[in-house]
Amino acid sequence: MSTVFNFTFVPWFRSVAPYIHMHRGKTFVVGIAGEAIAAGKLQNLAQDLALIQSMGVKIVLVHGFRPQVNEQLAAKGHTPKYSHGIRITDSVALDCAQEAAGQLRYEIEAAFSQGLPNTPMAGSTVRVISGNFITARPVGIVDGVDFMHSGLVRKVDVQGITNTLDMGAMVLLSPFGFSPTGEAFNLTMEEVATSVAAELQADKLIFLTEVPGIRIDPHAPASDDNPIDTELPLAAAKKLLAESPNPTQPTDLAFYLQHCVTACEEGVERSHILPFAVDGALLLEVYVHDGIGTMIVDEKLEELREATADDVGGILQLIEPFEKDGTLVKRDRTEIERDIDHYTIIDHDGVIFACAALYPYPEAKTAEMAALTVSPQSQGQGDGEKVLKRIEQRARAMGLKSIFVLTTRTMHWFIKRGFVQVDPDWLPEARKRKYNWDRKSQVLVKKL
Known part of the structure; x- marks a missing residue:
């Protein structure tokens, strides 16, 4: 007992x-x-x-x-x-x-x-x-x-x-x-x-x-x-x-x-x-x-902001179930800690409900939006849209002309939001070298 x-x-x-x-x-x-x-x-x-x-x-x-x-x-x-x-x-x-x-x-x-x-x-x-x-x-x-x-x-x-x-x-x-x-x-x-x-x-x-x-x-x-x-x-x-x-x-x-x-x-x-x-x-x-x-x-309690080192644990907790079911590629804590300033999050009452990361490729005037995740508790409430908009703003501020995503499951969500599918050969050279041909991710691009 x-x-x-x-x-x-x-x-x-x-x-x-x-x-x-x-x-x-x-x-x-x-x-x-x-x-x-x-x-x-x-x-x-x-x-x-x-x-x-x-x-x-x-x-x-x-x-x-x-x-x-x-x-x-x-x-x-x-x-x-x-x-x-x-x-x-x-x-x-x-x-x-x-x-x-x-x-x-x-x-x-x-x-x-x-x-x-x-x-x-x-x-x-x-x-x-x-x-x-x-x-x-x-x-x-x-x-x-x-x-x-x-x-x-x-x-x-x-x-x-x-x-x-x-x-x-x-x-x-x-x-x-x-x-x-x-x-x-x-x-x-x-x-x-x-x-x-x-x-x-x-x-x-x-x-x-x-x-x-x-x-x-x-x-x-x-x-x-x-x-x-x-x-x-x-x-x-x-x-x-x-x-x-x-x-x-x-x-x-x-x-x-x-x-x-x-x-x-x-x-x-x-x-x-x-x-x-x-x-x-x-x-x-x-x-x-x-x-x-x-x-x-008061809705002001929901904060859309760039992530800090204190948010690493919350981001890991949010993305883990999606990594387990194969929706997202696995990222370890060290990688997230190293790239934390690339992340944008929605923080509500001390809990992270959505996140995404922006990896720029300035030589190709583009950036990858990776790890876009919305908690099951707040899906359908527009949190994904809010994070996407903020990522687009960040990319524009860097003088980039487009953003791209790699996805195996959520293609239609991105197409509805102005992305178009392209061949993986379109990817910037540095990103193409890391492309996982076994995963067969679709590549979608949105012009800014």
Whole structure:
């Protein structure tokens, strides 16, 4: 049994390591819906957050309290009132909100204070600090509706939060803000988390919600292993928002999506919508490549660039399967290291998804494009085109008149993109000497 465990644990831990390195020193703002706490998920969420913090991540935790406030109102014989998807906070609702927030803060602090042996919290010290970090203003009267003590974020005390995080503490925020006159305003967890993430320029904004994530086309059949879109480019998310009705319920598609889009537009690189119903959702999203929820990502994160020595390992990993099945000629590490400045790559989130190399033959005014490879995960998304265009630009900048490729499998892809087939005798003398007549590669040329 232990041998089997060793064989699964070691590769798993090694696969997680790059993400541990990647996230160390980063800032995450995590918004937990009040429903998650009502569903009894606090204990496990606290353990996972403590674990993430122990790996060097700075965490701002914002809790919601929608069901807890409604429970307090019901106990007092009052009905919750909403308009435009926002609670109308009269004086009774404000009292209930303050009671619910106080209760929840104690529960959250208690969850982070555990240290029983044989639990994930053993040996952990998580200092949780709350404070008056949010200045608020009233929502006021909208379309004739007076929102009374409901407010919006006016200002975030960035310096105060940053100093607290730098001390190694976790910052805990309730959805409350205070005016310069000392009035308290009831805010929404979603707006507080989004404003704080934007002001801090956090690396991630993560919402733990009732919804399992987002599917662009709800009518498309969901595959068993991918019932949601795990990654949504910002442009696609904005289009989806424009087509969605105004959200009034937390389960509405646009309810969390609108905040994720706002955060991305204001400089937060990645926003996530995760289901709290899945145990370990936070760990799965942060430390596993495909994650478990939907990540809204600014396309600028995908970088088309020339390769450096640090990319050798990633290029080898990308091309290896294609060398094994004979699509590409085998290249060893030494060759790639020697020629690394010939390579152009597409790097997304620290992973190389496409590459190609340019070998010039200046005396013949041409260059070979070699090792054009696109990861199976991103085929059909235009990555091959992007790399080809960049290679063409590089060749033109060298004053070359054409580029050529040798291929045994992908002739049609190149012909569609302006290449024409020529006889191998066309090749520059130096390249002809290295031509493998057994492989019978087709030679295709494109004029620049």
